[in-house]
């Protein structure tokens with residue numbers, strides 16, 4: 001819970017063991033290997049960023065962990081148990097906001113609570129989160145009345161409201177302008193620091209990865225695999241201008257062959 | 259946004275509109291008053307010009323036109339105080355005037371000059387009298403028609419929603435039902451009337467079946483299409499938020515397909531109205547369709563027209579209600595104006 005401050009330790013771990021995923025195409029016999037033999041151990045309280053060229057399987061990894069698709073080979077364990085299908089405990093924020101257009105902002109945020117029958121006890125949380133992202137005035141608006149940035153913020157809190165043990169973010173801030181983006185980065189960080197769960201974020205912005213994460217996973221394409229697993233050993237809040245920051249950026253760039 | 263004046267949509271439209279000159283404004287008032295003028299002109303024409311030959315007229319039409327004039331005049335007076343009402347009247351006024359003009363022209367060509375002759379062209383006063391004298395019977399017909407219409411409609415709509423949802427959602431159901439849809443779909447349900455009327459145990463049940471069949475078809479097809487088109491991303495999003503099984507149907511597929519379903523329901527209503535009239539004209543011995551054929555066989559054209567007008571009014575009202583319901587349910591959609 002957010003109220004518990006930064007001291008909560010729930011000791012959850014996420015393990016990907018030799019995970020591969022291949023897609024078959026419906027129109028031909030061709031097989032695409034999206035990711036190949038991914039091994040990743042994520043401990044409680046880690047904030048992982050995944051960077052890599054497009055098509056290297058970043059979204060696929062998130063969808064696998066979310067349980068939307070099963071791995072072709074290997075296994076994914078949460079707290080030692082293999083994951084089975086989707087769960088509100090593993091929340092995924094999609095690249096596109098995918099808000100439900102027939103629900104107001106408020107009802108979108110409350111969607112999960114209503115599904116899980118927790119709406120009555122956690123109604124206040126809906127208000128708090130809408131306030132947090134500065135959309136109180138739009139609580140009764142429908143998604144088509146929101147700007148891209150506003151919609152993405154709603155998508156973020158719609159998943160956040162479950163306080164998932166594993167919070168998966170697929171380029172969540174890509175559509176935002178630079179200013180809103182930096183605000184949202186800090187908001188996600190403060191949420192993460194409050195409940196210390198696992199966050200795995202895909203991003204194409206190297207600075208964002210260094211600014212936010214405790215660990216950056218760099219991927220290479222065809223087939224998607226992990227090229228480098230880099231711990232970012234800097235205290236929060238981080239200074240984007242510091243020498244260490246710039247060194248990390250250089251190291252990541254080199255790994256991405258720029 | 260404290261301290262900022264809340265603008266309404268109308269305020270904004272007014273602020274952004276091009277300013278109108280005094281002449282244009284005056285012209286707007288004249289146009290808004292035109293329907294009243296045309297109404298009065300028609301009334302004078304009806305009362306003052308002598309009738310052709312033996313043609314007679316009564317006070318009923320005087321009252322009828324009098325009420326219409328009162329309505330457009332009240333509209334005008336309210337418009338003087340309410341900008342929204344005025345704008346609406348200003349927009350509709352030319353057409354209302356035209357309607358009065360048409361009524362006047364028709365009255366002149368029938369009652370006053372006999373250019374259009376009886377019995378095929380009764381003047382409106384005659385139609386109103388026919389309707390009034392037969393009112394108890396006509397009301398009964400309206401009642402019977404509506405009972406038949408809505409019995410068939412509700413049966414067709416309910417089963418249509420169920421099969422539509424099942425076909426859209428389950429490949430197995432679709433496998434068995436879709437071929438029939440493809441085969442029977444293009445055939446209008448009225449085709450089956452002669453067969454059904456013979457087989458059915460009662461004419462009423464047969465007619466219900468025919469009406470329900472057409473509604474069932476359009477609702478099933480629309481619902482199925484709606485549900486098949488559900489964006490997969492919404493299902494994924496809902497699943498990661500904890501939705502499972504039937505929740506995915508009720509919380510995602512149904513709301514997503516709602517616009518299609520409503521479209522199917524409205525389309526179904528128009529096919530139901532057609533089927534109703536054909537069924538009544540061909541077999542069922544009650545209702546407005548039957549009344550029309552019956553009066554026609556007696557060459558009572560005034561009564562026939564009265565029934566036709568009542569049919570128009572009834573169907574327009576039903577459709578208007580459905581459209582209102584649709585609007586209310588779909589207020590989340592992007593407005594297209």
Ligand SMILES: Nc1ncnc2c1ncn2[C@@H]1O[C@H](COP(=O)(O)OP(=O)(O)O)[C@@H](O)[C@H]1O
Pocket residue numbers: 023024025032033034053054055056057058059060061
């Ligand atoms: N549902 C799918 N069907 C077929 N191929 C897919 C599917 N999802 C992803 N892929 C393929 O897998 C590869 C990795 O995709 P993705 O994970 O979306 O990459 P990224 O998010 O890193 O851009 C791509 O080559 C893509 O074409």
Ligand SMILES: [Mg+2]
Pocket residue numbers: 058059095170
């Ligand atoms: Mg992607």
